[in-house]
Amino acid sequence: MEKGLVLKSTGSHYRVRLDDGRVVECVPRGKLRLNEIKTTNPITVGDWVSLELNSNGVGLITAIQERKNYIIRKATNLSREAHIIAANIDQALLVVTITQPETQLAFIDRYLVTAEAYRIPTVIVFNKIDLVDSTIQPVLDSYISIYEPIGYKCLKVSAKTGQNLDLLKQILQGRVSLLSGNSGVGKSTLINLIEPGLNLKTAEISNAHLKGRHTTTFSEIFELSFGGFIIDTPGIKSFGLVDIEKDELYHFFPEIFKLSDKCKYYNCTHIHEPGCAVIEAVDKGEIAPSRYLSYLSIYDDENEKYRPKLK
Structure with missing residues (x-):
């Protein structure tokens, strides 16, 4: 029996690095039942798995090791399934841009809520700083003024000029780091600059709509020459939340959670109750x-009603 790290998942086939450094192609055992989660990908990048090698060198995944964490979102096919982006993550780096394309605050907040729910520390990386002129600078400053005071490290970088790389x-x-963000924010370009030998595909922004084009099709983990691993993910257009109950949502907004014990009522929803410390703040x-509008939006979102129970 071998043990290995899942480097890449294409849905039905997996690339796994064994303890001795060999990389083998694998498929899951036919009757393998990993958990009760209804997901599009029960095995994901970052998983440690047990496998058997057959005579032609193909691995048969027989079990998945217990995860320390993972990050998950609703599948994009509008079904009631979820999609696990990656597992066993030390930190998440959310790459955002103020322009070309503009990353919406609501998207950032939904991502951060999920990362908080699964106890994954997150750094917000503002890329394309070279495009920030005097008209855009106030927007960038306002973004940072929202997130730094509540505990999120913000880093301004430029893949074009090399600033702060x-x-x-x-x-x-x-560390094992997950890189996420909208299409076109420059995730793959940043990785290529940090680790030039990887030569990941990149694409220009569409001039018609100033939106990014998907260049990463599947999540994949890469070893860094200076130590650590980085997980590159496909660009995300939206981020549907999974397994977060309404009465627990405030736990995942640090600034709201910090004030919640000062509310008049212990079961305060922080929406309409008198004596609510959050509303006062x-x-x-x-x-x-x-941030408060994001809280209300997620709380009231009819599309969030489906929450598969996870283990």
């Missing part, structure tokens, strides 16, 4: 309006 490498060194400008 040395700091980015320091953050990545020795919003009124005083101590909680960013965009």
Whole structure:
């Protein structure tokens, strides 16, 4: 019996690195039942698996090792299934851009809520700083002023000029890092600059709509020459939440959770109750309006009603 790390998943076939460094193509055992989660991909990048090698060198995955964490979102096919993006992550790096394309605050908040729910520390990486002029600078400043005070490290980088790429490498060194973001924010370009030998595909922004084009089709994990691993993921257009109950949602907004014990009622929803410390903080400008609107949006979203129970 061999043990290995899942480097790439294409849905039905997996590339796995064995303990001795060999990389083999694998398929799951036919009757393998990994868990009760209804997902599009029960085995994911970052999983440690047990496998058997047959005579032609193809691996048969027989079991998945217990995960320390994973990050999950609703599948994009509008079904009631979820999609596990990656497992066993030390940190997430959410790459955002203020322009070409513009990353929406609501998207950032949904991603952060999921990362909080699965206890994955997140760094917000603002790429394409070279495009920020005097008209865009206030927008960038406002984004950072929302997230830094509530505990999220924000790093400004430029793949074009190389600004702060040395700091980015320091953050990545020795850790398993998940890189996520909308299509076109420059994830693959950043990885190529940090680890030139990988030669990941990149694409230009569509001038017609200033939107990115998908260049990464499947999630894949790469070993970094300076220590650590980085997981490159396909660009995400939206982020549907999974397995977060309404009465627990405030736990995953750090600034709301911090004030929740000062509310008049222990079961305060932070929406309409008198004596709510959170509403008072919003009124005083101590909680960013965009964050509170994201909280209300997720709380009231009819599309969030389906929450598969996870183990």
